[in-house]
Amino acid sequence: GQSLEQPSEVTAVEGAIVQINCTYQTSGFYGLSWYQQHDGGAPTFLSYNALDGLEETGRFSSFLSRSDSYGYLLLQELQMKDSASYFCAVLSGGYNKLIFGAGTRLAVHP
């Protein structure tokens, strides 16, 4: 089967750094994506890792370790507007479609 695990909730303060972890188990693996979803809104694409290592896009970075079946999203210089749910998703070779995790709700406090 295929499964993804990520923490259900994370809290942090403005200006801090937070890391949201994702572990996955899939039959075949192409890459790991991250999506952001504000309450009442639509998911929006943040990043994608196909190879091991760190990808940086502004304040957000995403990391992948294929050997550990693990990745994380790193958010720096947190702002109140970063309060949202973050979903990891794997592109599985066996299923050939995105499989989403249950999401991590990030609450940023002043």
Place this chain on the structure above:
Amino acid sequence: NAGVTQTPKFQVLKTGQSMTLQCAQDMNHNSMYWYRQDPGMGLRLIYYSASEGTTDKGEVPNGYNVSRLNKREFSLRLESAAPSQTSVYFCASSFRDSSYEQYFGPGTRLTVT
């Protein structure tokens, strides 16, 4: 560009009623998807259309049908709604099949009583 649009935004149905959720995209994408999102769960794929003229089942297709009307439009039909279908439904599109980057519509919040 409007991106991905969905209608209606909200809907309440009685058990056994039918309805069609509409989705359209103006990005000239080839692939389109229907997901449902339930509290505490991620997005689950209901049906998808890899390209115009093709449709296929996703993880949770039971109780649903789809039509890829043309390259722009992809509709989801509930023939006989059940309370278990109360959910938020998202349509998404991508330039190609099996893409890691998908563009989502604003969602339809459906309640079945």
